Amino acid sequence: MESTVLKIEDVSAGFDEQMVVNNINLSIAGNRITAIMGPSGCGKTTLIRCINRMHELAPNAIFSGKILLDNENIFETDPIIVRRKIGMVFQRPNPFPTMSIYDNVAAGYNLNGLRISKGDRDRIVEESLQKAALWSEVKDFLHRKGTFLSGGQQQRLCIARALAMHPEILLLDEPTSALDPKATAHIEELVVELKNTVTIIQVTHNIPQAARISDFTAFIYLGSLVEFGPTEKLFTVPQDKRTEQYLTGKFG
Numbered sequence: 607m608e609s610t611v612l613k614i615e616d617v618s619a620g621f622d623e624q625m626v627v628n629n630i631n632l633s634i635a636g637n638r639i640t641a642i643m644g645p646s647g648c649g650k651t652t653l654i655r656c657i658n659r660m661h662e663l664a665p666n667a668i669f670s671g672k673i674l675l676d677n678e679n680i681f682e683t684d685p686i687i688v689r690r691k692i693g694m695v696f697q698r699p700n701p702f703p704t705m706s707i708y709d710n711v712a713a714g715y716n717l718n719g720l721r722i723s724k725g726d727r728d729r730i731v732e733e734s735l736q737k738a739a740l741w742s743e744v745k746d747f748l749h750r751k752g753t754f755l756s757g758g759q760q761q762r763l764c765i766a767r768a769l770a771m772h773p774e775i776l777l778l779d780e781p782t783s784a785l786d787p788k789a790t791a792h793i794e795e796l797v798v799e800l801k802n803t804v805t806i807i808q809v810t811h812n813i814p815q816a817a818r819i820s821d822f823t824a825f826i827y828l829g830s831l832v833e834f835g836p837t838e839k840l841f842t843v844p845q846d847k848r849t850e851q852y853l854t855g856k857f858g
Contacts, residue, residue, distance in 0.1 A: 610635060611634060611635070612632075612634035612673065612775060612805070612807075613633050613672075613674040614631060614671070614673050615671055616631060616670070616672065617630045617653070617656060617671035617673065619652050619653070619668065619670075621667060622668070625829060626649045627649040627653050627826075628828075629830070630826070632824055637801055638801060638821040639797060639798070639806045639822075640805075640806070640807050640820060641808050641837065642654065642824045643810050645857065648827055648828060649828075649829040650826055651809060654809055656669060657680075657777060658688060658689050658692040675692065675774065686718060690773065691774050692774065693768030693773035694768065694776075695768055697780045697783050697784060698784045699757055701755075701764060703753050705752060706748060707752050708748040710752040710763055710766075711731045711770050714770055730770050734766040734770040737765075737769050737800065738766035739762060744763075757786070758785050758789025758790075758793065761785060761793060762792070762793070765781075765793075765796065774805060775806070776805070778797065780809055780811070780812075781793055783811075783812070794818060794819050798819050822836055823836075825844075827852070833846045833848075841853060
């Protein structure tokens with residue numbers, strides 16, 4: 607039996623009167639990769655932005671339901687603490703442009719006002735870059751700007767920045783959609799490696815990618831959860847006609 611680290615209960619979300627996500631229930635297994643897939647505009651990004659309480663920062667955001675991390679409702683916890691426990695990497699690499707590679711990785715500590723010694727900071731930066739499979743490529747120029755790196759390296763830097771806070775969960779919002787095939791393969795390998803130490807939820811509309819790297823897949827269509835289960839089963843014997851149509855390219 608998989609251990610559940612995150613429970614999404616009756617979650618609906620949107621903007622003004624317009625619901626984008628409708629009554630979603632999901633249990634996320636620890637140290638596994640859960641892919642959330644579906645056509646553009648189906649509510650995938652809105653859902654994961656609810657998981658680390660970023661959705662509520664948008665003007666006119668509306669939300670109902672509960673999200674439990676280790677059985678604690680994240681809406682009864684300080685959002686800053688929630689975002690430390692649930693890191694996020696976005697679609698386009700976004701290292702802080704004025705900061706060095708080193709300062710980008712350590713940025714979470716500075717932004718949260720967390721004081722740590724120079725020795726601890728050095729160790730966390732190195733460990734995080736190691737975990738993001740970037741250390742060997744950047745260790746000789748840590749004090750150059752993060753924007754000096756290639757797109758794929760920048761995305762791994764953003765992953766290192768999220769990992770530096772030792773999150774329990776890492777949210778990846780289409781992290782390879784702006785990258786070339788070689789950089790994409792690199793990130794996919796990295797994500798599979800990372801599930802040993804962190805639970806991963808990855809939004810993707812790349813069906814082959816979901817098949818390659820995820821343990822579980824949720825298929826969302828028009829804001830509703832159509833089907834959820836082990837990836838291999840969902841891809842080979844989908845229970846819902848819409849899942850089958852999406853997987854075979856009938857729409858999306």
